[in-house]
Amino acid sequence: MTITTTSGCNSNKLENETVTCCSSEVENEQFNNASLLNDKLEFRVHGMDCPSCAVTIEKGLSGLENIQEAKVNYNTAKLQVVGNNTLSLDSVENQVQKLGFKIERLNQIKNYRTYDVVGMDCGSCAKSIEKHLSKIPAVNNVDVSFSTGRMKVEHENSVDDIVSEVSKLGFKATLLTDSNKSTETMKSKKGSGYSLIALSGMLIALGFIISYSGIPPIIPIILYAMAIVISGYKPVKSAYYAIKSRSLDMNVLMSAAAIGAALIGEWFEGATVVWLFSLGTTLQNSSMEKTRNSIRDLMDLAPSKAWIKFGSELIQKPVENVLMNEVIVIKPGDRIPLDGEIVQGETSINQAPITGESIPVDKKVGDTVYAGTINESGSIEVKVTKLVADTTIAKIIHLVEEAQEQKAPTEAFIDKFASIYTPIVFILALLVIVVPPVFNFGTWGEWVYRGLALLVVACPCALVISTPVTIVSAIGNAAKHGVLVKGGSFLEKAGVISAIAFDKTGTLTEGKPNVSDIKAFTKSEKELLSIALTLEEYSTHPIAKSIVEFVKNKEIESKNATLFKNIVGKGVQATINGEIYYAGNLKLFEDMNISLDHIRDKVQMMHNQGKTVVIIGTSSEIMGVISVADTVRSTTIQAVSGLKKVGINQVVMLTGDNEGTAKMISKETRVDRYFAELLPEDKVSAIKQLQNEGHQVAMVGDGINDAPALATSDLGIAMGGAGTDTAMETADIVLMADNLEKLPYTIKLSRKSLAIIKQNIWFSLIIKFAALILIFPGWLTLWMAVLSDTGAAIIVILNSLRLLKKE
Template sequence: MQKMKNNTCCNSNQIQANSCCNHTKQTAGLQTSTVATTTPSNQSEEKLDCCESETNDDSDSYDSSCTNHSDSFCSVAKEQSNEEAIKHHTNEAIDFYRVQYTVSGMDCGACAKTIEKSVANMEAVQTVEVQFGTAKMNVAAKNQAVIQEIPRKVAKLGYKAEEIGSHKDKGEIYFVEGMDCGACAKTIEKHMRTIPNVQQVTVNFSTSKMDISHSTDQETIISEVKKAGYNATLASKRARGNTAPAKLIDLSAMFVIISGLLLGTGVGLSFIGVPSTISNVFYGAGMVISGYKPVKSAYFAVKSRALDMNVLMSVAAIGAALIGEWLEGALVVWLFSLGALLQIKSIDRTRNSVKELMELAPLEALVKRGQDIVKVSVEAVTISDIILVKPGDRIPLDGEIVKGESSVNQASITGESIPVDKTVTDDVFAGTVNGHGTLEIEVTKLAQDTTIAKIIEMVEDAQGKQAPSQAFIDKFASIYTPIVFVVALIIMVLPPLVQLGTWGEWFYRGLELLVIACPCALVISTPVAIVAAIGNAAKNGVLIKGGAFLEKAGTITAIAFDKTGTITAGKPTVSDVEVFHKDETALLQLARTLEAYSNHPIAKSIVDYTEAKQINILEGENFQSIVGKGVSATIDGTTYYAGNRKLFNDLGVEPIPKTIDQLQEQAKTIVIIGNNIEILGVICVEDTIRTTTVKAMKQLENDGMKEKVMLTGDNEKTAAFMAKQSNMTRYYANLLPEDKVTSIKKLQQAGYQTAMVGDGINDAPALATADLGIAMGGAGTDTAIETADVVLMADNLEKLPFTMKLSKKALTIIKQNVWFSVLIKVVALVLVLPGWFTLWLAVLSDTGAALLVILNSLRLFKLK
């Protein structure tokens, strides 16, 4: 947040076209910005000269003074220089606070206008601009109080506003225990928003987390959550990985068992002829034990103006008791509690996907301190410390090997079960398992910055993001539930009034309808499936950054691949050596000598090849680089050359062997070795296609992928050969980096839902243009993790078919969940009106449907 002061600064007697005042100062960590107040005036078209502002290095304000304060006007430019200036006038100094927010949840430009108008109407707000394209909102206000109120105002409109630069500093994460369904999360959100010092709050049922920004103490937050009927624990105070509220579940299970025994005792007494009053005492006791928590939650839900399942069930149970149906009321409460307990235990399976990731990285590390080895917590280890990892142990932090060699199982990061050989200078990652050798590793990242830490953070963020289908269902449920509630009241009152039955009969049917009204199964049909799918993907080395991208992956019909480093290994290697004169050893000696001083990747590959074959280097002089053609050097009095065909054409060497033409047609890069008289031989260098690429392409084809497109800067012949070898359906050759974007657009214009697969850095524009951006090799590239929508942590394409299958499976399960949830409601509603349904069956249909939806979603964990 930036605070600025502007004083009247214009002299009305000095008129000059295009004059302006500068009222902003850029400070560390703050964006340069301008603020203007708008005041109607009949003199707004005048252009008046302004005094220059004086800069104060110790303040965030600019002070200006002018000789004339009456009817003074200034033109203050907005952030973008091409935007029209806003004119303002003041009669006294005014303090402005300028804040920039990110706004999520906007579907179109109309949403931006709605937010803009609503915030503009708030008292003390001077200017507001909402940009739909960038999802940003710029606000200028007179005081901090209104700044704190803005996120809550936006939240009431159905969107989320997050102050840029402050959320990570002020936001806290709490684990919330006791939520039965998505409606519980909404109840907690609404209750917490009634607290004056809470700026914004988001509760995610699927991950059981509450993200809250506030200016009060933590005890108050925990206390308020408890008032709503739930328990909150600050995430940082909970042991790492402990996401399952075991004690709460045990307590809930005990209550369910006790109330079940009381219910069974009451039924048993009624069978042996004991007066109903005594049985009702047992029923009532069972209702109190099982119903205390939901009734308490219902109270706060009503107080927060929310209609969740706790409210509807409590009304039904109390209503049943009022009309003398004590057994029905007790059975309703017991079934509800049992169903809630089973749901919590089932959904914890999806939440454990993050817990399992958290447990991968050790909590302690063996650190070298001089000659001693000391065991310390990973949080106490600093960059450049040397840590010791014994055979069979997990590596605690990211780093670079400085001593030792081993094989490391990187399955926790890349999903690849085959260990990777590691030696000095190789990178290793926290959470991976050291094989047979002892390693000394120089730490390169702190505990909170390791690759596994980023994966955990991304998975949690992704599981908390709403998919389009989830957002639609939430909106539908928010409308559907109140309507059914009103219909239930009408059913209770209207039929008896027109003599279509007794009050008790229709009151009972109205209670049934209330229980059926809560769309618990429908609300959790999407998020539970998304959490399960994203968790499974993370365990298999694929990071999916949200439900929207998970859904999108299942609709992709064309995939474009960058060639170098994606389809191919990205490292040129020597594939063939053809000798025309002398022997192979002599040719390789000349090649090593000529290429030894070149930094070109092809030259390096030749040097590496000759070193591996233990070829000696010769004495040379007069080394020269011939731009665009090759290199030359004098060896034993003769000038030799290594370069392309153009170089030897210029030298006038004839004839060029036909073998060279044949090799070039095979997409090989040809390095010709010779002198100005004859060609001695050629060395072929090529960027080989990965074996995993061919397997992945075949699998994608079998799975029905319509188009597999290769994008490359290579010439037509080379591109055609590589496309055929890698089983592509088409290719685009001779591409500059910006041409890849055009190629993506061509596929989109042809009607294909297009994904782009690249390294996440050079291909960033194409990744952004595609409907889905997929980066590969994220384990070694922080930028790749940040760039794309989906990240394949392993440096190959084998995980791509799995990702597509997982997405399609998730979409199928989401559709099954939605249709099943809707069908159950429709059947229940049809059976209620004729009186063919009972209250306990209504509860069973709701809780049972929710449980089946969760169990169906858990099938996503079985996809390998």
């Protein structure tokens, strides 16, 4: 077999990107100037506070000419409009605005680019970048996430312009492409940062020594000034542009403190302030990168190239260029580059990157494999079923990144608190500087110094970091363990859940029938199973299939038979050795007037246990019975036990089965209570009942059939997300593996996260208030103020990083 290697042409790629960009702009212009051409367009509606608002919008739009249809879904906040070719899009927007609402076009093409930003040490840095870029006319929209270190910008100017503007604030922005993960940027930034800190630190130490050696004071002052310039250049530059953007961030406060200290002659204090600040922010950046890398590591799981089978040759090419239905070859020990279906070979696959399962899963022809998983043993050929952007691992990365960018309720509250707290303390610092000396309560130098210390304390850096770092760490850890948490709000909800309701079929149980009992009366068990196989082999009924699979696994052969016949609603029949044999329910044999007294009680008992009974016999005798039942998952009992250990008060089973079956399954699974004979709407009522009892309720289902109950519950949890796109899209939390073993871990992780968030918040507040109290007696020095802020931030980050190692 010949092996050749090809690589994508960069010039072609660049050309393609340029064409795409231009085409996007043309499409945008066409879209903005277009009319509705008998097509359905979607909008997002902002400002609806009740379903009657949706009705108001529908009626308002229906009054416009040339509107064929207008529908508003209050739950999803979406507006769908269908009109003819004389209706302007602007008229739709104007009409909705007149009604008091705002809309945005969901199908409008936007030229967004994503950048990696290095150097942000707290949430205020992200806000400063947003405010600065928002003032540039060529920038239409900008969103900066401190948690992920990413910036999304919709802009019309060049990438270099954006990078340059961000650098003015003291940060390094790098455009993210498929081949660029910004790792080299991070390494170079780290190296230069530490070397400058070391240099300024040596200058301060040298100046301090010289100041006690009798050398003229001007020499140590020069050394201190050099240290201030080296360590303070970045924060002062960032502060300048932050002030222009009307933003009060840590750079503004620290720069004011350092410059003020120098102006009142406290050169050593000023130099120490900027040095400690630079060291603290560098350490914070380094620590934050560990949390951000928890997701970047996922990105590196799938190989960038794949071996394609092309006739008798193997051709290597980038995964971006692999097409649907192409056959890729994966050797033992290699990672699988794309999702697909095995068409040749057998192997064991380590699916831990996707599902968190530690034990490899056996795979054969027809089975699905996922990008990023590891081929443990045999060589396999896989037909590609999903392109690189649509693979399961790509969706996980996308959803986790989105989740990390969403603010949890606690984080949103802290941000709002900080936005009010910082300017108040800033004004208070100015009053401390001015008021006391004016009224002769001390010297100007004394109160200016205290005011500068208050400026440093004013930045709530540790407080603002306390929540997002914890949430990013927890979500990243969960993703590595096969649990997809869709946002910080859901992580917080999981931490307060007190009751969990499970759908029975397919969740607590396997969801497919299996043979559970065999009772032979007039024949041997082997003979009975052989007859059963013969009768059921031609049936397509799920119960018949389960019996056939069971018997074949025992390597029992069927008999020669003729005249197969399906008896609707009762069973099947076939002729074996000239005699007619039957397999079916009680009704089938009752109609043949066969005595069933000796087996009726046994059959009824099996029915009460939730089992389906198949009777095997002839028109003259009953040979035996085979019962089939949905079996409990092997992980269910362990999962239920684990949930009780982590403090879940109520573990509940919801099922449409009869009372007897529900009672038996509930005993076997050891749930606390059950609700039986439920229709889908009854499951909603059961959830509401638990909520009325004072519980925060999570619902665990498959994400599709249990949609109403999942929507009603406080937290929706879906199973088997690796094989179900719908589950990944609809649930709040997705267990990627098709079992429950990760559920207790998820609850424990959530509760640990809440505990760490509280620890961080209280620690930050106590340190801050302690520093504020020490200012007024004059006990708090400037360098102590810096330590109280940057030191507390570092401790908060390190405390949050513990979640990355949680098993």
